[in-house]
Amino acid sequence: MKMWEPTECPGTEELKDRLQTVREKLARQQMLLKEKKLPVLVLMEGWGTAGKGNCIGRVIQNIDPRFFNVESLEKKTEEEKRKPFLYRYFKRLPEAGKFAFFDSGWMDETVQEKLSGDLTEKTYADRIESVRRFERQLTDNGYLVMKFFLHISEKEQEKRMEVLEKKADTSWRISKRDVWQHKHYKKCQEAYLSFMKDTSLSSAPWYMIDAESRKWTELQVLEYLTQGIDIALSNQALAVPLLQNVFPMTQMPKLSEIPLDKELDDNTYKEELDRLQARLRELHNRLYRKKVPVIIAYEGWDAAGKGGNIKRITGALDPRGYEVHPIASPEPHEKARHYLWRFWTRLPKTGHIAIFDRTWYGRVMVERLEGFCSENDWMRAYNEINEFEKELQDWGAVLIKFWVQIDKETQLARFTDRQNTPEKQWKITDEDWRNRDKWDQYETAVNEMIQKTSTVYAPWHILESTDKKYARIKALRIVVEELEKVLGCS
Amino acid sequence: MKMWEPTECPGTEELKDRLQTVREKLARQQMLLKEKKLPVLVLMEGWGTAGKGNCIGRVIQNIDPRFFNVESLEKKTEEEKRKPFLYRYFKRLPEAGKFAFFDSGWMDETVQEKLSGDLTEKTYADRIESVRRFERQLTDNGYLVMKFFLHISEKEQEKRMEVLEKKADTSWRISKRDVWQHKHYKKCQEAYLSFMKDTSLSSAPWYMIDAESRKWTELQVLEYLTQGIDIALSNQALAVPLLQNVFPMTQMPKLSEIPLDKELDDNTYKEELDRLQARLRELHNRLYRKKVPVIIAYEGWDAAGKGGNIKRITGALDPRGYEVHPIASPEPHEKARHYLWRFWTRLPKTGHIAIFDRTWYGRVMVERLEGFCSENDWMRAYNEINEFEKELQDWGAVLIKFWVQIDKETQLARFTDRQNTPEKQWKITDEDWRNRDKWDQYETAVNEMIQKTSTVYAPWHILESTDKKYARIKALRIVVEELEKVLGCS
Numbered sequence: 001m002k003m004w005e006p007t008e009c010p011g012t013e014e015l016k017d018r019l020q021t022v023r024e025k026l027a028r029q030q031m032l033l034k035e036k037k038l039p040v041l042v043l044m045e046g047w048g049t050a051g052k053g054n055c056i057g058r059v060i061q062n063i064d065p066r067f068f069n070v071e072s073l074e075k076k077t078e079e080e081k082r083k084p085f086l087y088r089y090f091k092r093l094p095e096a097g098k099f100a101f102f103d104s105g106w107m108d109e110t111v112q113e114k115l116s117g118d119l120t121e122k123t124y125a126d127r128i129e130s131v132r133r134f135e136r137q138l139t140d141n142g143y144l145v146m147k148f149f150l151h152i153s154e155k156e157q158e159k160r161m162e163v164l165e166k167k168a169d170t171s172w173r174i175s176k177r178d179v180w181q182h183k184h185y186k187k188c189q190e191a192y193l194s195f196m197k198d199t200s201l202s203s204a205p206w207y208m209i210d211a212e213s214r215k216w217t218e219l220q221v222l223e224y225l226t227q228g229i230d231i232a233l234s235n236q237a238l239a240v241p242l243l244q245n246v247f248p249m250t251q252m253p254k255l256s257e258i259p260l261d262k263e264l265d266d267n268t269y270k271e272e273l274d275r276l277q278a279r280l281r282e283l284h285n286r287l288y289r290k291k292v293p294v295i296i297a298y299e300g301w302d303a304a305g306k307g308g309n310i311k312r313i314t315g316a317l318d319p320r321g322y323e324v325h326p327i328a329s330p331e332p333h334e335k336a337r338h339y340l341w342r343f344w345t346r347l348p349k350t351g352h353i354a355i356f357d358r359t360w361y362g363r364v365m366v367e368r369l370e371g372f373c374s375e376n377d378w379m380r381a382y383n384e385i386n387e388f389e390k391e392l393q394d395w396g397a398v399l400i401k402f403w404v405q406i407d408k409e410t411q412l413a414r415f416t417d418r419q420n421t422p423e424k425q426w427k428i429t430d431e432d433w434r435n436r437d438k439w440d441q442y443e444t445a446v447n448e449m450i451q452k453t454s455t456v457y458a459p460w461h462i463l464e465s466t467d468k469k470y471a472r473i474k475a476l477r478i479v480v481e482e483l484e485k486v487l488g489c490s
Numbered sequence: 491m492k493m494w495e496p497t498e499c500p501g502t503e504e505l506k507d508r509l510q511t512v513r514e515k516l517a518r519q520q521m522l523l524k525e526k527k528l529p530v531l532v533l534m535e536g537w538g539t540a541g542k543g544n545c546i547g548r549v550i551q552n553i554d555p556r557f558f559n560v561e562s563l564e565k566k567t568e569e570e571k572r573k574p575f576l577y578r579y580f581k582r583l584p585e586a587g588k589f590a591f592f593d594s595g596w597m598d599e600t601v602q603e604k605l606s607g608d609l610t611e612k613t614y615a616d617r618i619e620s621v622r623r624f625e626r627q628l629t630d631n632g633y634l635v636m637k638f639f640l641h642i643s644e645k646e647q648e649k650r651m652e653v654l655e656k657k658a659d660t661s662w663r664i665s666k667r668d669v670w671q672h673k674h675y676k677k678c679q680e681a682y683l684s685f686m687k688d689t690s691l692s693s694a695p696w697y698m699i700d701a702e703s704r705k706w707t708e709l710q711v712l713e714y715l716t717q718g719i720d721i722a723l724s725n726q727a728l729a730v731p732l733l734q735n736v737f738p739m740t741q742m743p744k745l746s747e748i749p750l751d752k753e754l755d756d757n758t759y760k761e762e763l764d765r766l767q768a769r770l771r772e773l774h775n776r777l778y779r780k781k782v783p784v785i786i787a788y789e790g791w792d793a794a795g796k797g798g799n800i801k802r803i804t805g806a807l808d809p810r811g812y813e814v815h816p817i818a819s820p821e822p823h824e825k826a827r828h829y830l831w832r833f834w835t836r837l838p839k840t841g842h843i844a845i846f847d848r849t850w851y852g853r854v855m856v857e858r859l860e861g862f863c864s865e866n867d868w869m870r871a872y873n874e875i876n877e878f879e880k881e882l883q884d885w886g887a888v889l890i891k892f893w894v895q896i897d898k899e900t901q902l903a904r905f906t907d908r909q910n911t912p913e914k915q916w917k918i919t920d921e922d923w924r925n926r927d928k929w930d931q932y933e934t935a936v937n938e939m940i941q942k943t944s945t946v947y948a949p950w951h952i953l954e955s956t957d958k959k960y961a962r963i964k965a966l967r968i969v970v971e972e973l974e975k976v977l978g979c980s
Contacts, residue, residue, distance in 0.1 A: 031916055057809040061801065065814035065847060072810040078568055103810055169775040285659040311551065319547040320562040320593055324555035331823065357555060426521055 006151075006210035007220075015215055022222040026062045029229050030099075034067060036233055037096035039143050039337075042225065045107045046150025047188075048178035049160040050211045055150065056101045058218045059225070068099035074108070082291075082349040084395035085109075085127065086134055090344040093143070095336035106131055107147075107199070111191045112177070115184075126394060128198045133387045139203040140240045140380060141338050144232040146225055147204060149196065150211035154185040239376040245452070247386050250459040252450050255443055260407055260466045269469040276476040277316035283483045284317050284353070291350040292486055293397045296479065297359040300404025301442075302432045303414040305468040309404060310355055312472040313479060322353035327362065339363055339373070339381075340388055347392075359401075360385055364449045369441055382452040389458040398486050402475060403450065404463045408439055496641075496700035497710075505705055512712040516552045519719050520589075524557060526723055527586035529633050529827075532715065535597045536640025537678075538668035539650040540701045545640065546591045548708045549715070558589035563598075572781075572839040574885035575599075575617065576624050580834040583633070585826035596621055597637075597689070601681045602667070605674070616884060618688045623877045629693040630730045630870060631828050634722040636715055637694060639686065640701035644675040729866040735942070737876050740949040742940050745933055750897055750956045759959040766966040767806035773973045774807050774843070781840040782976055783887045786969065787849045790894025791932075792922045793904035795958040799894060800845055802962040803969060812843035817852065829853055829863070829871075830878055837882075849891075850875055854939045859931055872942040879948040888976050892965060893940065894953045898929055 010018065033040065042059075044052045060068055071092045080088045086106070094100035110127050113119045119127060138145050152160070161182060164170045181188050196206045207224045211217045264272075287294060296313065298306045310324060325346050334342040340360055348354035363385070368378040392399050406414075415436070418428040435442065450460050461478050465471035500508065523530065532549075534542045550558055561582045570578045576596070584590035600617050603609045609617060628635050642650070651672060654660045671678050686696045697714045701707045754762075777784060786803065788796045800814060815836050824832040830850055838844035853875070858868040882889050896904075905926070908918040925932070940950050951968050955961035 028913065053808050053810045057807070060809060061805060064797070064816075065800070065804075065845075066816040066818075070809040070813070101809070169772060169779060172779050173775075282659060285663075289659060289662050307554070310555070314555075315551060317547070318543050319550060319560040319591070320543045323560070326554075326556040328556075331821075333821065355555075423518065 004151075004208045006208075009210070009213060009216040015219060019215060019219050019222070022219065022226055023062045025226045026059075026222060026229075029226060030063050030067050032233060033099075033229065034097040036236060037336075038229070038232055038236065039094045039096050040099045040229065040232075041094055041138065041143055041145050042099060042101045043105045043107070043145070043147045044101060044150070045104055045148065046209070046211060047152050047157055048175070048181050049157055049164065049173075050150035050152045051214060051217060052103050052150055054214060055211075055217050055221055056103060058214070059221060060099075060101065062222075063099060067097070068101065069094065070101045070103065072103045073105050074103070079349065082293075082351075083347055084391055084397075085130060086391060087344060087347060089134070090338070090341060093138075093337050093341055095333065096142075097336070106134070107149075107192075107195055111188070111195050115188065115191055128195075130391060130394070131199050132201065133391075135199070135201055135204045137340075137384055137387065138338065139201075140384075141377075142236065143338070144228055145204040146228050147206050148209050148221055148224070149192065149206055150209050150217060152211050154182070156212055157182055157185070239374075240380060242376075242379055243383050245383060245386070247390065248456040250454045250456055252454045252460060253462075254447050255405060255450075258405055258462055258464060260405065260410075260464050262464045262470045263467040264469045264473060266469075269473060272473045273312065273476070276473065276480055277312070279480050280313070280316040280476065280483075281318075283480065283487060284321055286487050287353075287398075287483060288318075288321050288351045290487060292483075293348045293350045293395065294353040294483070295348065295392060295397055295399045296353065296355045297361075297399070297401045298355070298357050298404065299359055299361050299365075299402070299446075300463070300465070301406050301411055302435060303411050303418070303428075304404035304406045305465045305471060306357055306404050308468055309402075309463065309465070309472050309475050310357060312476060313355065316476075317353065321351070322355065323348065324355045324357060327356060327358035339367075340384070343388075348397075350396075360388065361449060361453070364453075365442065365445050366435075368445055369438060382449070385453055386455055386458075389453075389455065393457040398482050399458045400479060400482055401458060401460050402463050402478075403446070403460050404465045404471060406465050408436075410466050411436065494641075494698045496698075499700070499703060499706040500709075505709060509705065509709050509712070512709065512716055513552045515716045516549070516712060516719075519716060520553050520557050522723060523589075523719065524587040526726060527826075528719070528722055528726065529584045529586050530589045530719065530722075531584055531628065531633055531635050532589060532591045533595045533597070533635070533637045534591060534640070535594055535638065536699070536701060537642050537647055538665070538671050539647055539654065539663075540640035540642045541704060541707060542593055542640055544704060545701075545707050545711055546593060548704070549711060550589075550591065552712075553589060557587070558591065559584065560591045560593065562593045563595050564593070569839065572783075572841075573837055574881050574887075575620060576881060577834060577837060579624070580828070580831060583628075583827050583831055585823065586632075587826075596624070597639075597682075597685055601678070601685050605678065605681055618685075620881060620884070621689050622691065623881075625689070625691055625694045627830075627874055627877065628828065629691075630874075631867075632726065633828070634718055635694040636697070636718050638697050638699050638711055638714070639682065640699050640707060642701050644672070646702055647672055647675070729864075730870060732866075732869055733873050735873060735876070737880065738946040740944045740946055742944045742950060743952075744937050745895060745940075748895055748952055748954060750895065750900075750954050752954045752960045753957040754959045754963060756959075759963060762963045763802065763966070766963065766970055767802070769970050770803070770806040770966065770973075771808075773970065773977060774811055776977050777843075777888075777973060778808075778811050778841045780977060782973075783838045783840045783885070784843040784973070785838060785882060785887055785889045786843065786845045787851075787889070787891045788845070788847050788894065789849055789851050789855070789892070789936075790953070790955070791896050791901055792925060793901050793908070793918075794894035794896045795955045795961060796847055796894050798958055799892075799953065799955070799962050799965050800847060802966060803845065806966075807843065811841070812845065813838065814845045814847060817846060817848040829857075830874070833878075838887075840886075850878065851939060851943070855932065855935050858935055859928060872939070875943055876945055876948075879943075879945065883947040888972050889948045890969060890972055891948060891950050892953050892968075893936070893950050894955045894961060896955050898926075900956050901926060 044056055046052050056070055060070065073088065089106055092100060114124050135145055161174055161178065164174050200206050209217055209220045298310060300306050314322060314324060330342060343360045346354060363373065363381040364378050367373045389399055415428055415432065418424040454460050463471040463474055534546055536542050546560055550560065563578065566578065579596055582590060604614050625635055651664055651668065654663050690696050699707055699710045788800060790796050804812060804814060820832060833850045836844060853863065853871040854868050857863045879889055905918055905922065908914040944950050953961040953964055
């Protein structure tokens with residue numbers, strides 16, 4: 001079985017000429033890329049000893065060190081083992097205007113796990129779905145994704161391994177896996193082909209590279225890469241089709257339909273608080289032991305009482321097992337990446353709890369209303385967020401989303417109180433008043449958000465918070481219930 | 491043997507009152523701290539089951555989640571094992587205006603290694619020296635460092651371990667180490683006391699905390715902490731004494747004494763380049779195998795040819811085993827920390843090479859001349875940098891520092907060429923011209939830098955670069971020689 005029909009390698013003179021031309025082209029393109037803020041992700045996959053590292057080494061000689069990173073992804077760190085599958089790739093995404101070269105990546109990881117029997121057919125199919133979504137989200141969000149597979153024949157691989165094995169300084173380069181791969185060349189070839197077939201998207205196709213000679217490998221990669229950059233630069237302004245929702249949804253009320261008359265007296269509050277915090281403390285120990293990751297996401301009106309609510313949760317937790325992530329406007333290095341990057345990189349380890357005080361839903365609220373992203377961007381975001389939360393769900397995370405609800409009058413009363421109390425003044429800014437002026441626009445956006453992102457696996461929970469005590473107890477109760485469900489206790 | 495004489499725990503009423511007072515004080519201080527940009531590092535050490543986590547959990551209830559991080563440092567990650575001892579602590583330093591709580595840290599690590607026999611007397615003494623320097627550098631650079639040791643008696647420890655052991659959800663909290671520690675309580679106590687004696691600096695003293703009851707523990711820690719913050723806030727404007735140099739130095743010439751007539755013809759250049767790159771390629775394999783970390787630092791005049799010089803080094807390297815770090819002006823999150831933070835966090839793993847295109851010496855060049863730090867800051871920096879490089883040396887790193895030297899006329903010629911060549915224009919900015927106007931001031935600063943930081947273990951190497959070919963070959967030769975020395979080959 002042949003993998004594909006390679007183009008013939010040109011003669012020495014032509015090779016030299018074309019190499020020089022394309023190297024100069026890439027050197028010029030790097031400045032354009034920087035200027036136009038195009039991020040380029042190059043995924044270099046291929047057979048063991050095919051020369052992935054060598055090829056990357058040659059390509060980057062044409063790029064200023066300020067504009068690229070090389071990421072070696074062969075081995076997972078302990079931390080990465082305790083994160084979702086896509087985490088380590090998301091974490092290493094290039095900034096706008098820069099290159100990232102991945103020395104093997106999600107293909108290698110997936111095919112390896114499939115061959116070693118760690119993935120069932122079902123989990124393999126899920127994985128393929130994750131990869132397709134990941135790549136589509138990248139290209140939809142303006143990334144150029146170039147995927148190369150360096151191919152060598154079984155015979156050539158054998159020859160190379162023999163050369164490496166001879167010297168102490170190079171023999172470590174042959175891993176046990178390379179040996180295994182070579183022994184099962186045919187089987188591996190099938191797995192590679194099937195993966196490539198399943199993940200060949202028109203926005204991020206696979207390029208097969210004949211890797212029998214080094215210069216010829218470099219030439220093919222450089223020519224495809226520079227072509228890809230040309231095309232991506234000319235397509236930058238294009239909008240992206242909106243996808244239909246494919247996830248099962250939960251019915252949710254509109255904000256205006258939510259009664260806000262719920263209250264709790266002081267005694268009941270104290271009793272319930274003690275009881276639920278004690279229970280949560282136990283559950284925290286248990287989820288640590290069972291290595292369940294938990295994500296609690298808070299959104300809500302300014303002055304709705306998010307901070308105090310979060311404090312009643314964390315008051316029951318061991319500080320070694322949770323983190324609160326207050327989300328402000330993104331820093332420059334965050335803005336330069338996929339908008340979900342700063343949330344992917346803040347995900348908890350298994351067994352830990354991450355609490356987000358404001359979240360990725362900023363995309364469809366403040367970013368939408370303040371014009372920080374295009375209409376196409378935020379309209380696409382509902383689906384992108386549902387996909388993100390699906391990844392978390394597939395990973396085994398407990399995801400709890402709270403909308404903390406108050407009415408406009410309550411907000412005014414609390415703003416005024418903050419303004420008039422010296423110790424609370426830092427909590428109120430001009431921006432809060434400006435946001436208040438846009439209450440109605442926000443209400444429209446929030447309603448749309450809740451309708452479109454209350455999937456069955458990650459529905460919104462409304463916390464009626466005109467009485468903060470009521471909202472705190474409700475939040476604690478929901479957290480306790482959700483944890484009990486997953487930890488299998490009543 | 492008693493560790494120290496604890497103060498008596500106050501009665502219930504007094505305890506309650508004082509707790510409330512000090513909690514409110516801390517809540518107020520957090521805003522002041524933010525405003526005055528004071529960073530606070532709280533190191534929480536103590537016996538197993540003394541309640542370090544619990545105590546941190548109580549303290550942070552008084553602080554807004556935006557203003558603190560809790561860092562659990564018990565276990566080293568694989569990455570941290572391949573970095574110098576102080577790396578994981580430096581990496582987690584708080585930003586200006588924020589708290590970081592370390593749940594055990596450099597004391598625990600050191601004492602543990604001492605007790606398990608991993609440190610000889612000599613390496614233990616070096617470690618103590620590192621810790622003292624680390625803490626002094628922090629307080630000298632404006633950090634408040636609060637160190638607590640939570641003490642419980644042998645009997646109390648036994649009682650607590652029995653309670654934890656009974657339940658499946660808490661029994662995992664007792665580590666093998668806790669069991670060992672309890673068995674060797676006396677021996678551990680001696681080791682703790684000796685460590686604390688050796689590292690009790692007046693700028694960062696140890697506080698012994700009677701940890702037999704939780705609320706009393708919290709009260710003591712909060713009272714010391716808030717006092718410490720008061721004092722640090724009132725001392726912020728103070729300058730710090732300059733320390734005498736204690737490191738052996740190498741004699742170095744002044745820049746004006748360096749002859750710049752060295753040249754290389756094209757043929758010799760090509761031959762030597764091929765030969766040295768081939769050799770470097772071999773050595774790169776070997777240092778990867780032997781896990782030697784390598785740091786190559788480049789400083790020099792604008793247009794001296796640093797970029798091209800670096801390229802001749804990297805051209806011989808496998809991209810999976812090196813990284814180039816181009817150093818520009820610091821980002822906000824970098825500026826908010828110790829000025830060496832962004833270099834500590836960019837150190838290579840063992841077996842890897844990190845190349846710095848501009849370095850930590852910015853402190854005594856651009857930051858000095860542009861007034862980005864105070865005079866006291868940059869005058870102190872020579873010693874701080876020598877200490878930093880001593881850490882790298884003790885770790886086993888090969889550190890090579892290059893000053894790329896040209897004269898003023900050569901710079902003008904290269905600037906003009908860049909200005910007149912379209913593909914090179916991005917390389918020249920107004921700032922380059924402004925820096926050129928300050929040539930003489932820079933020369934004074936560079937001379938002082940080279941004199942004061944050419945330690946025997948990390949001397950500067952001058953690369954005469956009016957002929958770039960000469961400089962490249964000289965750099966390659968020095969790198970090859972230094973690696974050969976360490977790798978023990980000729």
